Amino acid sequence: MMLRKFKPIPLIISFLMIAAIIIVIVSVEEFYEGIKGAIVLIVSADPEIMEVTLRSIYISGTATALAIIWSVPTGLVIGLGDFAGKDFVRGIFNALIGIPTVALGLILYLLLSSSGPLGFLDLFINPLGVAVGQAILITPMMISFTTSAVEAVEPDIKDLAKTLGASEVEAAFAVLKESTPGVSLAVMGSFNRAIAELGIAFMIGQNIRGSTRVLTTAIAMETGRGEIALSIALALILLVVVLSIGVLTNLLQRRLR
Amino acid sequence: MNMIELDNVTKTYGEITALDGVSLKIPRGELLTLIGPNGSGKTTLLKILACIEKPTRGKVYIDNDLVKERSVTKLRLKGTMVFQKTVLFNATTYENIAYGLKLRGFLKEQINERVRNALKLVKLEGYEKRPAKKLSGGEQQRVSLARALTLRTELLLLDEPIANLDQRSASIIEAAISRIERETSTTVVLATHNLFQVKALSEKVALINNGRLIQVGKAHEILGDSRKLADFARIENIFPGVSHITKHGTSLIDIGDNVQIEASIRKSGKISVFVRPEDIILSKIKIASSARNVFEGKIVEISDLGPTVRLGIDAGKQFVVQITKRSFVEMQLNLSSKVFVTFKASSVETID
Numbered sequence: 230m231m232l233r234k235f236k237p238i239p240l241i242i243s244f245l246m247i248a249a250i251i252i253v254i255v256s257v258e259e260f261y262e263g264i265k266g267a268i269v270l271i272v273s274a275d276p277e278i279m280e281v282t283l284r285s286i287y288i289s290g291t292a293t294a295l296a297i298i299w300s301v302p303t304g305l306v307i308g309l310g311d312f313a314g315k316d317f318v319r320g321i322f323n324a325l326i327g328i329p330t331v332a333l334g335l336i337l338y339l340l341l342s343s344s345g346p347l348g349f350l351d352l353f354i355n356p357l358g359v360a361v362g363q364a365i366l367i368t369p370m371m372i373s374f375t376t377s378a379v380e381a382v383e384p385d386i387k388d389l390a391k392t393l394g395a396s397e398v399e400a401a402f403a404v405l406k407e408s409t410p411g412v413s414l415a416v417m418g419s420f421n422r423a424i425a426e427l428g429i430a431f432m433i434g435q436n437i438r439g440s441t442r443v444l445t446t447a448i449a450m451e452t453g454r455g456e457i458a459l460s461i462a463l464a465l466i467l468l469v470v471v472l473s474i475g476v477l478t479n480l481l482q483r484r485l486r
Numbered sequence: 487m488n489m490i491e492l493d494n495v496t497k498t499y500g501e502i503t504a505l506d507g508v509s510l511k512i513p514r515g516e517l518l519t520l521i522g523p524n525g526s527g528k529t530t531l532l533k534i535l536a537c538i539e540k541p542t543r544g545k546v547y548i549d550n551d552l553v554k555e556r557s558v559t560k561l562r563l564k565g566t567m568v569f570q571k572t573v574l575f576n577a578t579t580y581e582n583i584a585y586g587l588k589l590r591g592f593l594k595e596q597i598n599e600r601v602r603n604a605l606k607l608v609k610l611e612g613y614e615k616r617p618a619k620k621l622s623g624g625e626q627q628r629v630s631l632a633r634a635l636t637l638r639t640e641l642l643l644l645d646e647p648i649a650n651l652d653q654r655s656a657s658i659i660e661a662a663i664s665r666i667e668r669e670t671s672t673t674v675v676l677a678t679h680n681l682f683q684v685k686a687l688s689e690k691v692a693l694i695n696n697g698r699l700i701q702v703g704k705a706h707e708i709l710g711d712s713r714k715l716a717d718f719a720r721i722e723n724i725f726p727g728v729s730h731i732t733k734h735g736t737s738l739i740d741i742g743d744n745v746q747i748e749a750s751i752r753k754s755g756k757i758s759v760f761v762r763p764e765d766i767i768l769s770k771i772k773i774a775s776s777a778r779n780v781f782e783g784k785i786v787e788i789s790d791l792g793p794t795v796r797l798g799i800d801a802g803k804q805f806v807v808q809i810t811k812r813s814f815v816e817m818q819l820n821l822s823s824k825v826f827v828t829f830k831a832s833s834v835e836t837i838d
Contacts, residue, residue: 385573388538392567392643393586393633396559403585407576485576 259457266458267465278459282466285443288356289424292363296419300368301412304375305405309387319376325369330428337362338432354435359443362429367419374418378411379404410485417478421471444470488550489514489641489673490535495544497530497697504530505541506697512675514640517667519705520677522694528677529570531694532643535675536567549640563590565641566634570649570677572626579605579621580614583633590637604632607665609658623793624655631659635666642666644676650791650808722806723761730754736778736831743802748778749834757836763796763808765833769826770817778831781805785823799827 253260270278307318339345341353352358382404390403405412427445434441436450444467451460490512497505505527512518520528533539534546537558546553548561566586575582583601592600605611608628613621618629631647644663648656666672693700727741731754739747739759749759767773772780783801795814799805805827809817819825 383573385569385571386575388533389569389573389575390585391538391562392536392565393637394563394566394589399589403575 260461263457263461267462270458270462271465275462278462278466280439281442281444281447281463282470284356284441285424285445285467286470288360288430288443289363289420291357291360292367292423293416293420295360295364296367296371297416300371300415300419301375301405304372304412304415305379305401307372308376308379308408309401309404319373322369322373322376326373328366328369330366330426331432332428333366334362334428334432337365337429341433353433354437354441356434356441359430359434359441362433363423363426366426366429367423370422371415371419374415375408375412378408378415381411382407410482413481413485414478417474417481421474425467425471487514488512489516489548490675491545491547491550492534493545493547495531495534495541495546497527497534497539498542504697505534507544508694508697508699510692510699510702512673514673515671516690517674517676519691520675520694521679521691522677523679526695527697528679528694529645530697532567532645532675532677535641536565536643537562538567564639565643566637566639567643568627568630568634568645568647570646572623572630574618574626574629576619577617578614579610579616579618579629582618582629583636586633586637600636604636607635607662608632622652623650624652627651628655628658631662635662638670638672640671640673642672642674644674646678647676649678650794652793722763723766724758725760725803726756726758728755729757729759739834741803745781745802747834748831749836750831751834751836753836759834759836761805761829761833761835763806765829766805766807767828768797768799768807768809768813768817769828770824772826773828775828776830777828779834780826780828782824782826785819785821785825788819788821799825801827 307315307322337358338353340347341350341358342348343353345353350358352361386407387400387404390400391397395403424443425445427449430436430441430443430446431449434443434446436442436446444463448460448463448467451457451463488511490510492508492510495505495508496503508527508531520531522528530539534541535548537546537548537553548564551557551561553561575585580601583604584597587597587600601614602611605613608631610625610628610632613625613629618626621629627647631644634642647663648659651659663674663676667674690703691705692702725739725741725745725747727739727747729737729739729749731752732738732748735752737749737751737753737757739749739757741747741759747759747761767775767777772782781799781801783799783805785797786800786804787796787798789796790811791808793811794808795811797807797809797814797819799807807827
């Protein structure tokens with residue numbers, strides 16, 4: 230019985246992958262030195278690294294908060310709604326989830342740069358501009374996931390709330406409350422997409438030190454300059470932030486269930 | 487004074503007509519039992535009375551007020567509905583019961599008091615902090631009833647409140663409903679396909695089929711022709727046949743297709759008998775017991791009712807058997823599984 234359950238192929242593939250990674254690490258001395266340097270930088274709490282990290286969290290947090298304002302109500306309306314063209318609307322948002330960040334970054338650059346039609350908003354090379362851009366980027370994702378979460382709630386919940394005395398709006402809130410686990414996943418996932426993107430941060434923020442430099446733009450720049458240790462340190466921090474959000478989501482979901 | 491007046495109400499869902507020109511008056515304080523088979527329009531009618539669904543055509547008056555777009559939220563507060571399929575918020579029992587009270591702006595102490603009383607009424611004292619969705623099926627339905635009763639609305643709408651429940655929960659719910667009916671002036675509309683509930687609870691009965699109201703009247707007037715009603719209310723496992731009395735004093739009823747049912751009654755000639763689905767024991771092997779009726783068959787129908795599962799068994803004649811979901815899973819039953827149905831001669835009842 231044990232033998233039949235034993236699956237050799239995935240195991241062999243895992244071994245090969247681990248072996249490949251070890252070979253790369255050993256052969257690329259740069260990488261090895263980089264890791265060592267990165268650990269030193271992180272442990273010593275380098276002020277510049279700290280600043281860039283906090284700014285990343287702040288900008289993408291703002292982007293997520295902004296996106297929540299319009300995406301969650303929109304998702305709720307689409308999820309609860311029963312209108313002609315609902316599938317079409319859903320389809321559009323689903324398709325837009327995968328929008329390339331550089332494409333959106335370029336569009337926003339053309340709109341927001343000082344010579345662009347929206348240049349007067351003064352969002353170009355401005356942390357708020359990056360946040361707005363990221364908010365636009367994650368909007369389709371948040372709407373789609375919220376819609377799905379709302380649709381997954383028992384359809385009778387709305388009727389239940391109403392018969393217990395809720396108005397349309399109060400009933401919609403009852404449904405939203407029931408869909409909290411799914412909506413929180415939408416929010417957390419969107420934050421991760423925002424903090425990990427590069428295109429918008431680069432094109433709208435222009436990676437200005439002390440103003441719009443965030444983790445992703447800093448990694449790209451430092452790698453280009455050959456500062457591998459710094460790049461690795463920043464990348465590790467980015468990974469830790471993204472993974473922590475993932476773990477947090479998991480914990481939250483378990484609490485809510 | 488009518489609590490409810492329906493004037494030629496029709497409800498369609500696309501091609502399907504759920505209600506077809508229903509006119510009905512229900513005086514204040516009355517209990518009306520709505521009987522009809524599944525899919526006859528009972529639930530739709532109740533949802534319209536609850537102001538959850540809008541009629542496609544026709545007028546609905548609640549407490550002599552015409553239900554309009556503008557007044558619907560206000561009129562909705564006059565009644566509340568308990569759904570057939572238990573729906574609970576993903577929260578504690580307390581939160582579930584308090585929801586409607588909070589919407590109505592009660593103070594915290596009043597809410598605590600009412601929740602406590604409501605739980606007492608359905609015999610779930612001290613269940614406040616339990617997550618409602620973790621309760622058993624019967625307990626969940628009792629929470630839904632408590633949640634509705636605690637609002638003390640003038641109108642109470644109950645959709646098959648005890649269908650597919652365990653015996654204890656069913657009797658607790660019946661007692662609570664009887665008490666509300668006896669001690670308050672609440673107008674109650676109760677939908678059921680179970681004929682026996684009518685005899686136990688009701689004063690006035692309305693028969694509904696295919697979205698049309700067939701007959702409205704006092705229970706004893708309509709229940710007179712019980713064969714028609716039995717057919718109507720779809721009591722399961724009804725078998726017309728020819729009975730002859732055996733030398734042991736029981737009756738053997740030939741219901742055709744080589745199936746004979748033994749019953750502990752003494753009657754001969756043409757007769758209609760039935761066996762309640764919950765009185766039938768289902769087993770994978772033939773069990774030795776005192777039960778007189780054992781038939782081998784195979785499963786031809788499975789319908790999931792939440793806590794219980796309803797099975798159609800072809801044993802020459804088709805039997806409907808109801809078992810708990812847990813038994814269903816543990817017995818690893820599937821369509822066309824070979825099974826035995828067993829029931830006692832004393833479980834066989836006559837219709838007339």
